[in-house]
Amino acid sequence: MPRSEPEFVEALKEEASAFPLWRFHNAKVERPKVLPHVWRWSMMERFAQEAGDLPELKGQGDRRALVMSNPGLKMPFSGATKTLTSAIQIVWPGEIATAHRHTPAAIRFIIQGNGAFTVQDGERFIMDQGDFTLTPSFVWHDHGNLTEKPMIWLDVLDAPLVGYLDASFFEDFPEDEQPIIHPEGYTNVRVGHGLMRGLADRPAHNRPLPVTYKWDQAYGALRDFDQSTPFDGVAMEYINPITGGHCMPTVAAVLSRLRPGERTGAHRHTATTIYHVAKGSGFSIVDGKELAWSKGDTFTLPSWTWHEHGNGSSTDDAVLFSVSDLPLLEAVGLFREEEGNPQQVTGSFD
Amino acid sequence: MPRSEPEFVEALKEEASAFPLWRFHNAKVERPKVLPHVWRWSMMERFAQEAGDLPELKGQGDRRALVMSNPGLKMPFSGATKTLTSAIQIVWPGEIATAHRHTPAAIRFIIQGNGAFTVQDGERFIMDQGDFTLTPSFVWHDHGNLTEKPMIWLDVLDAPLVGYLDASFFEDFPEDEQPIIHPEGYTNVRVGHGLMRGLADRPAHNRPLPVTYKWDQAYGALRDFDQSTPFDGVAMEYINPITGGHCMPTVAAVLSRLRPGERTGAHRHTATTIYHVAKGSGFSIVDGKELAWSKGDTFTLPSWTWHEHGNGSSTDDAVLFSVSDLPLLEAVGLFREEEGNPQQVTGSFD
């Protein structure tokens, strides 16, 4: 006499490490789900300052990071999205992180302070407020704060993605610091201010460079650039200067300037995005709810979330810095985008 | 008076939806981990036959799939790897799945039976034993078994990856079956047996085609091809005939023929692979443990696992069909590979 379906299912699971598809279709599977969420600067800064004073972390600026955990993701140490982490890091004067490299790539956007340094592939880069630095996969890097004041920055890593792909590798450099073999400004020179490049650098060698994009240059370009895009205001993408493509193969980064009073159209797409408010204040309409933001706030928008942005000021620019997993979605042919009508606002985020 | 570190951590978590990086570094985080595992044909076939008799599933061949769940992945309905599911599906004579499409892409490798059909983009494909069929992302498809005997096949989908990327979309076709608008064999003609292509099909249009690769042709090519690769015997990759690249942007598929007595070298790489034994029997050495396999067995090798293969017969070919997430690792620059020495065998898989 045959087993019943429940007996069959149990045996299948126990004996064969398999499950029946029909149970899956009927099941209410609760999966972690990225939620739109905002991490307020007022709160994050307070915690960051307090973390700066914790005696347990003295001298350990590289571990003094507050990692934003998406409330929709259930894992103990989840990131801001499923592919990316973002964290507020505070580095005290005199703190130095020793040289190492890892396959997760990192970016850093300076929130407060001027003059911290990072050394990458033998070149020292100075990081000031608003600057955006790439640490591509497996580039030797070390960094520190030799100024008189604390530095605060936003760290974004593709560590969750690299972990998901089981491709994490880590190495310490044999010395605390790597030797400096290039003069400051070398990479900018090597890419000829974007109009030339060294004969040895061909686009086919698409390993991303450890570029630092200066705020003055980036925001200056946005101020000079006079054309708005439909959904992002006056927006430019930070590029890999050798290939002209995305800044790294796992992350795209964009700086969007909303002119005084500017309001964008609504769209949704399958890339998940982390926004950080670089300047000014305004609001986004996110699946019908208003999300007010101002300088220093960080917020995420999940895949396929309707969104539109507005500058709340009639006199000053508002500037959003954002990173997303767009290159990944494109690479596997799963990027899709839909334009929408202006949304009705039916609620708001805290 | 300042809070203690534990008080700080608790407040950070509760009030700010964030966690401190220093706790993460010290934590023993138990994460789901793909394990090497073998699903024996002897057991899977027995369950498949039994599932074929379950009255609950009468006429529902598209749900009668036994999904292999990697024992290292803790989620209730996890796949064979973190990016791919694989399942044994048994379709009874007369069962038909109605037409639909979804963003997860599927492949099917026929284990038993001849003459089932699938219709994709208006073309009917007949599937016989050993055939390998692509259902690319968002292609309309329906399939069924109008023969007198049950068909058994291996289904592999990139559904876990698409779910991870929050890019799942599904649509039913307005009718049960889609109209057939091309003669049988149309796609093979359209790609001119690999030597020509229709003027309208340019490599730049890289949407993968719903190709069926016939066993006789594929295995025939491997028998004729006289060169062994270092790690895979006589091996050829199934390609997208328009672009010459991987068969789909998320999945690479390879057919490997181990000649009688042939034994490969050892290597490891960051692509995770699902192997299915298409013919013969043999063994793999997996991180020092022997994994014996014979026709119908399915096994997974996680990222960065040492492996080498051997044909156990001195007279007959052994053939492995395998699929992996190689294209994804390549796209994000995280594919790496290492050659090794022949491994010491220190144990074996059940």
Place this chain on the structure above:
Amino acid sequence: MPRSEPEFVEALKEEASAFPLWRFHNAKVERPKVLPHVWRWSMMERFAQEAGDLPELKGQGDRRALVMSNPGLKMPFSGATKTLTSAIQIVWPGEIATAHRHTPAAIRFIIQGNGAFTVQDGERFIMDQGDFTLTPSFVWHDHGNLTEKPMIWLDVLDAPLVGYLDASFFEDFPEDEQPIIHPEGYTNVRVGHGLMRGLADRPAHNRPLPVTYKWDQAYGALRDFDQSTPFDGVAMEYINPITGGHCMPTVAAVLSRLRPGERTGAHRHTATTIYHVAKGSGFSIVDGKELAWSKGDTFTLPSWTWHEHGNGSSTDDAVLFSVSDLPLLEAVGLFREEEGNPQQVTGSFD
């Protein structure tokens, strides 16, 4: 007192090896100009047979080629177009060309005879009527006719282009014949009948292969393929099976089947084309003049010439084999195309 303009011009030319632009603009410069032209098979075959009997050429089948010289090109030994030569070659039983290689690439389309051979990169290819063989740039090759009957084929080389670019290199193989290191059919196996490829062959290695495209397969594909293009009937391009792109970087080759009574639309484009009638008879309208053609005829259409084609038979297929410099025009961004109305016929070609 200053020189007059004519004195100035003379001095500039003599002393500075320069000329004044203003003289160029006023000059009626007579430049060589590709004309549409047809080389009739009835005439070419008669000459080919007569050349076969010339005692001066006994045993020298590789030199017994009648090179079509475009009447609009004034140079002593000009080709059929400015980028390509085409020639009728007759090879007597027993004649063998010794092994060599050169940077100009060649293609061969067999007009008459079965069973000649060419050896390329260590593989012997048999060439029968209607077959189309590639000899890519700098591939070692030798060929011969070991059958009982003469073979006649059409040879097309990009030698004028390579000469124009000053990139001609030639080498004799150390032996008369190169060793055969692969079994017959190896390349077709290596490219897995277009659906697979050896693991070592990646599209990035875009050196074209020495493929032979069999007539039965190529014409068979066209008979099975049921979709007409606007300007070329049922048309497929012969491709590089590794990359899916043009068969060679300097030459695109197309086989066009005009179904009984089929007539195409009119267009013009900047690629210059050589047509060879592979089967049947019909006509083209070329800048308003009718060009009747039948099997064996060869004709050229210059850049930016209006053309449309018709099959003269209501019962049989007409098939045009054509080669053009399209890949070159595309590579430099100078390909353009314009669709036109059906042309008024106001005359005809001889």
Place this chain on the structure above:
Amino acid sequence: MPRSEPEFVEALKEEASAFPLWRFHNAKVERPKVLPHVWRWSMMERFAQEAGDLPELKGQGDRRALVMSNPGLKMPFSGATKTLTSAIQIVWPGEIATAHRHTPAAIRFIIQGNGAFTVQDGERFIMDQGDFTLTPSFVWHDHGNLTEKPMIWLDVLDAPLVGYLDASFFEDFPEDEQPIIHPEGYTNVRVGHGLMRGLADRPAHNRPLPVTYKWDQAYGALRDFDQSTPFDGVAMEYINPITGGHCMPTVAAVLSRLRPGERTGAHRHTATTIYHVAKGSGFSIVDGKELAWSKGDTFTLPSWTWHEHGNGSSTDDAVLFSVSDLPLLEAVGLFREEEGNPQQVTGSFD
């Protein structure tokens, strides 16, 4: 009785518009051949100034160009190479060329004067000494000199190549001048100083931009860049800032700085190059002959010519600006390069 071979050949030529290959192989065909040649600035400037005074050309600055004609090319109005023309153009204060576009692409390198303008695609570019301007294929452009002094520049066009490919098209703009729709500096902003780009500009849209590369920025990059290449000193390529590739699909442009006393290695390649001395003086060894050069001189090196360069000064930089047809050779797979030993000098150029 059969015809003799000479009778046969004559008939073939007359009746069939064909020639026998065996005659070609035996013939001493005299073909135009690019020669290494130098056009001295001392002479070209004298002629340019004199041309500026010719009453016939009053107000016609766009026709007052002295086109360098390679002494090895026999055609009445041949260019400096087979693919490129180069000319010295002198434009008088107040002279304006009306707006037009053509498929030949142009570049301009300013030899003398500051402040001329060109308008391209609605943006006005100011051209000063040492600046390098692109006019890509079929971009509307007009230019003029509204300063108080004459301007002298070097013009290079790919007109011979476009003519060879029979792909020349020309159009006058409906008005004398095109409207200016972008602010000055727009393109540099649009490409974000090479580190960003407007969201609408994707590398896939590879139509080259009408960029002006400023001397201060280009030479500044070379002064800062501290690495010598084997054959070109400290050398950088001017790139298409959107794609990172060559500045145009038909022309590559390089700026090479030879440090005081620097001497390069010897090589030869199949790209044909036009050099213009932008600064300083030095020498090249060209197939064993010394070619001394100083500021303003222009010289060509044909395909496959051995060459090495030296800076004649022990205190000052020497800078060579060069353009070549490298992209074309690469596109068709005919670029090859060979490294050599330092050459014995056995003579010299005038």
